Amino acid sequence: MKYPIALVAVVSLFIVNSTPGAEADPKQFPTLQAIPQPYHQASFQRDALEIARYHFSPTLRRPFVYPLIGPSNRPLTRMGHPHDPESHSHHNSVWISHNDVNGMSFWDDRGKGRIVHQRIEEYEDQGETSWITTLNNWLDEASNKPLLQERRRTTVRLLPNNEFWLIIDLQLESKQPTTLGKTPFGLVGVRMAKTIGVNDGGGSIRNSENQSGEKDTLWQRAKWLDYSGPITPTTTEGITLMDHPKNPNHPTFFHTRADGWMGASLTYDAPRTILPAKPLTLRYALWVHAGKPSMVEMNKKWGEFAQMKINPPRTTPQY
Numbered sequence: 001m002k003y004p005i006a007l008v009a010v011v012s013l014f015i016v017n018s019t020p021g022a023e024a025d026p027k028q029f030p031t032l033q034a035i036p037q038p039y040h041q042a043s044f045q046r047d048a049l050e051i052a053r054y055h056f057s058p059t060l061r062r063p064f065v066y067p068l069i070g071p072s073n074r075p076l077t078r079m080g081h082p083h084d085p086e087s088h089s090h091h092n093s094v095w096i097s098h099n100d101v102n103g104m105s106f107w108d109d110r111g112k113g114r115i116v117h118q119r120i121e122e123y124e125d126q127g128e129t130s131w132i133t134t135l136n137n138w139l140d141e142a143s144n145k146p147l148l149q150e151r152r153r154t155t156v157r158l159l160p161n162n163e164f165w166l167i168i169d170l171q172l173e174s175k176q177p178t179t180l181g182k183t184p185f186g187l188v189g190v191r192m193a194k195t196i197g198v199n200d201g202g203g204s205i206r207n208s209e210n211q212s213g214e215k216d217t218l219w220q221r222a223k224w225l226d227y228s229g230p231i232t233p234t235t236t237e238g239i240t241l242m243d244h245p246k247n248p249n250h251p252t253f254f255h256t257r258a259d260g261w262m263g264a265s266l267t268y269d270a271p272r273t274i275l276p277a278k279p280l281t282l283r284y285a286l287w288v289h290a291g292k293p294s295m296v297e298m299n300k301k302w303g304e305f306a307q308m309k310i311n312p313p314r315t316t317p318q319y
Helices: 005-018 213-217 295-307
Strands: 032-037 041-046 049-055 064-068 094-096 113-125 129-140 145-158 164-173 178-180 187-191 204-207 220-222 224-232 235-243 252-257 261-265 272-274 280-290
Touching: 032 113, 032 129, 032 145, 049 145, 094 164, 113 145, 187 235, 187 280, 204 213, 213 220, 213 252, 224 261, 224 295, 235 261, 235 295, 280 295
Parallel strands: none
Antiparallel strands: 032 041, 041 049, 049 064, 064 094, 094 187, 113 129, 129 145, 145 164, 164 280, 178 272, 187 261, 204 224, 220 252, 224 235, 235 280, 252 261
């Protein structure tokens, strides 16, 4: 039996495209990848070298990022206070928590609240930007009931000279009115490496208002706060913690200490209530940088962050 030439061509094309192993052209190999690891961890790797790791085991009291690797390939953060590790065991490098959620503390390791990972919703690599989106419940351990549900996107975006952004997008929602009480402890905490601290290594604290040192930056409003100091005998590096202009209390109050600590205090001035169907969305950034940038450089970087376009995490409640 003879078939029309056009029909033979269509059938042949279908067979070629359906052959096992026939695939579309691969995407360009990404410089940066977010790679799943054992024991509920995700590694952000630039050219196969880790620069950050997200820890999210359900057995933890809260998820956190450790380490955060600077341009000279050394950690710029640490776990715990260098001189008081027991009572400050909750200082988990870079972390999110709050000291008063309807009167319950999620801040330290003795509180009755725990931020518990539920699931990974997304891994995404886009060349020089990668992220992981996670769903967490802020649980009352006594009742095992969530006070808040948190969707978090942790993004790394590469910059020249081995610098990078760590960007944290948060969406907090609740089925009932839930109040974040007036307290300086929460939402973002950063425990710097020991040598970067003012007391231990001779580091420096500066903010966007041209103030410096613990005395002048503590409880002051600012767009950003920088902690820089020695990471080797001859090398200075640091982290600039930035508050986004769309955050509700911008410019935020900063909690600073000469022992190597900085944090952005969402509710230093007043409590904030999250109402049903009205999620609280927040964005913070950490600029991981070489040297001790000038005021001009840090203001320029904050301007870049303020204009940065990153899609927020999905908004569908998943209680």
